[in-house]
Amino acid sequence: MSIKIDKNKCVGCKKCIEVCPGTLICKDEDGKAYIKYPKNCWGCTACLKECKFSAIEYYLGADIGGNGAKLKVLETIDTLDWIITHENNKNTTITTNRKESNKY
Numbered sequence: 656m657s658i659k660i661d662k663n664k665c666v667g668c669k670k671c672i673e674v675c676p677g678t679l680i681c682k683d684e685d686g687k688a689y690i691k692y693p694k695n696c697w698g699c700t701a702c703l704k705e706c707k708f709s710a711i712e713y714y715l716g717a718d719i720g721g722n723g724a725k726l727k728v729l730e731t732i733d734t735l736d737w738i739i740t741h742e743n744n745k746n747t748t749i750t751t752n753r754k755e756s757n758k759y
């Protein structure tokens with residue numbers, strides 16, 4: 656399990672650094688976030704949910720989305736859209752209500 660941070664989308668707000676329970680994410684010399692200890696990521700998805708710029712993608716296991724599948728999160732006022740990009744580049748979107756997120 657691990658994540659990938661797109662430097663072109665990252666604005667250096669540090670939210671992902673603050674929420675990562677393993678202190679795995681750092682800032683580089685350009686002020687952009689990067690994951691320093693990718694092997695230690697256990698996939699809690701806290702950083703994905705916190706990034707308002709969809710700069711973080713999470714690598715899914717082959718049993719979930721197929722080889723090379725990735726997950727990212729887009730936030731709206733009321734929802735979180737969990738977008739799975741499969742190996743064939745097709746997307747599956749799962750929408751959750753943010754106000755009821757503790758039910759999931």
Ligand code: SF4
Nearest residue numbers: 665666668669671706
């Ligand atoms: S939360 Fe997103 S935009 Fe902010 S530092 Fe992390 S990756 Fe960059």
Ligand code: SF4
Nearest residue numbers: 675696698699700702
């Ligand atoms: S998924 Fe969780 S453990 Fe992994 S880098 Fe993000 S916040 Fe840290």
